[in-house]
Amino acid sequence: MSKIKLYDLIESQNGYKVRLALSNLKIDYELIPVDLMKGEHKKEWFLSLNPNGQIPVLLDDDFPIWESNAILLYLGRKFAPNNLIPQDVKKLGIMLEWVMFEATKLQPYLQPCRFMTTVGPRFIPNYKVDEAKLKDARDKSNFYLKILDNHLSKNNFIAGDYSMADIACYGQIYPSSEGGIDISGFKNIKAWQKKVESQPGYIEMRKIKTAV
Ligand SMILES: N[C@@H](CCC(=O)N[C@@H](CS)C(=O)NCC(=O)O)C(=O)O
Structure with a gap:
């Protein structure tokens, strides 16, 4: 079994996606906190792991991988090829659509909302x-959350069964109230959150629990 290290910060929702996947997959790992306030993520040692200078970064033995959704797909392919990454090519396509949707439509607005509302201050x-800027980010977050909510009105999980798309979107949405976004009106997202929370190995964002 390879040795896994995760360079991360407990407050990071992108890091949380990876921690949730690791926990769902019961993969043991060492969490290495990176002090963003001290600029550790821009130091040479860190840039040699991720030239983009951001957390999370996963180190699988001596192989570093960065971008949270790339890490999810890597973990899925390596450790759970039969479930969190669908075998069926159409379901795989749907899963990838929503992983991309998370990266290009949720993350660019939800994350700044949280930053401007809670993290920055x-x-x-x-x-x-x-x-x-905050109003625009909140409006766009609500617009894209509605699209996910509509999709979930017809689907149990995003790509049929629980997959990396659920982990990516769930992790990003988890701290949305800290960005001043109220998801109580998104009934299908609320119901889906409960289903994600009942998956084996589920953990909350600020709980670090590595597998036994
Ligand atoms: N698209 C990246 C975003 C990663 C990201 O935004 N990381 C933040 C913490 S959540 C970070 O490292 N911020 C410091 C910086 O960008 O300088 C991913 O999904 O991994």
Whole structure:
């Protein structure tokens, strides 16, 4: 069994996607906290793992992989080729659509909402929020969440069965209230969240539990 290290920060929702997948898959790993406030992610040692200078980064023995959704697909292919990555080519296509949707439609708006509402004011001295930018990010988040909500009105999980698409979207949406986004009106997302939470190995964002 390879030795897995995860360079991450407990407050990162992108890191959470990976921690949730590792936990669902019962994969043991060592979590290595990266201090973003000290700029550790821009130091040479870190850039040699991820030239893009962002967490999360997973190190599988000596193989580094970055971009949370790429890590999910890597883990799925390596450790669970029969479930979290669908075998059926059409279901695989659907799963990939929504993994991309998470990266290009949810992440670019939900993440800044949280940053501007909670993370910036909490961690950056004299942080000033750009209200127009925040409003735009909240409007776009709600617009794209509605698209996911509609999809989930016809589907138990995003690609039929529980898959990496659910993990990617769930992890991104998990701290949305910290971005001032109210998902209580998205009934299908609410119901789907409960289904994700009942999957074996489920963990909350700020709980770190590696497999035994
Ligand atoms: N698209 C990337 C985004 C990663 C990302 O935004 N990481 C944040 C923490 S959640 C980070 O490292 N921010 C510091 C920076 O960008 O300088 C992914 O999904 O992994």
